[in-house]
Amino acid sequence: MKIAIHSLKTSWKGILLLNLVFIGLTAMVIGIYPNIKESSGMQEYINNLPESILYMFGGSELELDITILEGFLNMELYQWGWVLLLGVYFAFVSSSLISKEIENKTIDMLLSNPVSRGRILLEKFLGLVPSIILINITTPLVILGCAAYINETISVEYLFYTHFASIPYLLAACALGLLFSVIFDEVRRANTMVIGTVFAMYILEALSLLSEKYSAMGKISLSHYYDPGKILIQHDVDITGIAILFLVTGVLLIIAIIYFQRKDIAVV
């Protein structure tokens, strides 16, 4: 666990910042909610948006019902903040983990220790888990606190599920990032490639919702298997989706480990 702990130690500033950003963001979203709720034109405006735009914000009309706090949170926080932003963030951070050691050539020193490459990769992955869990604790707590402050109620149970189900989604994003991180020797390359991929998957999923014709396309997207709005508003937890995300995480990690083990660490 030493590598995981070390990895965590060196990234605590980023984790802290991330949490602060999301605490601020969440408080702001809930803070403006009472005003939005009262301005009757808003919902009408949303309903009149082109379908393609709506899907970017999270799909069905039901999930975009801003007359309830859940609907507003889904649109303003979860769909882009969680699915897109956090997905990109964790994929981004993890895509630097190995590529940075290779680019800075510290990998030489690290590998001179009696640690296998598989272990290095797994520990780097494990080092990310606490930050995923932490953000999924601070944010719902802020939501509950702020909701109580503006006299709104929200289902604690499904708020919990919403965040619980995001953990495998974010883990899969990390595993994807790690795979890019062992493939590319340069941090910049690994970063941009993985950001592009996560973003493309998000768009693909949105497109796939548009028409039956494209519906199969979304299945290769990670975000297809995590829909916070569905859990939070329709109280529908997609167990299969969670299982698939865990499975995908495992498969991506195994591929990353095999790739890393076979890789020549050359002096560039």
Place this chain on the structure above:
Amino acid sequence: MIIETENLTKYYGKIRGIENLSFSIEKGEIFGFLGPNGAGKTTTIRTLLGFLKPTGGKAFIFGKDIEKEILEIKEMTGYIPGELNLYGNLTAKDFLDYFGKLRKNFDEKKLKELLEIFEVPLDRKIKGYSRGMKQKLGIIQAFMHNPELVLMDEPTSGLDPLLQGKFYDFLREEKKEGKTMFISSHILTEIEKISDRVGVIKDGNLIALENIEALKSKKGKVVKVKTKEKIKIRGIKMGEENGWTTFVVTKNVDDVIKKLAAYTIEDIEIGELSLEEIFMHYYR
């Protein structure tokens, strides 16, 4: 046998790294691995450590196959890379602590000893270190778990002469404890000072493998002579500069001196061949 390689080969695609290296190193030996830049020294070391997969041949360290039991090998091995890249954001203390924890046989007492010989500012971040300080830290981390074998890739680059001397003394002490050391270098005089045996690598191939004493017994004299006439002796290549003629005599000294007697000698110097000159003469 601590290290044994059989036709160890590494190609980077079509580019040759090393080719058919076969050598063995015994316990307690200081083995000098000599060659110009780009000859394959670093490739050899990195292959032995499992960073690179050999494309041919085999290698064993402590009798263990480098492709199968690299973790057990690394447990008892230390490494000083040629290009020392340490975690700049860590203080030396944190760095040593981190690596110490990655090794089962980390030896606190040894670390203390090392820190007394090679002083470094422990509380300073490594990115603020000078090259020499980094090199010292590299030495410390390679020895702090009392390894049986240490592979060093040009370890003295970046060390000032005083520190180099200290480092050699340290290596001699380590050798007394039965440790085996593999030192690569492109500087002959450096290898000459410390090694028991020398392997010479050129263009990825091992071109010589000799005891340092045997190497030195490949005697010869460098003769520098200033004469009025131009010297010509059959079978000997002459170098000329500012009226001085320089040449190497490896046998028949008597014969050469007698031939020289025919010239008008204004000045003469006769000296031992340096290792560098031995290589130039014998292995070119």
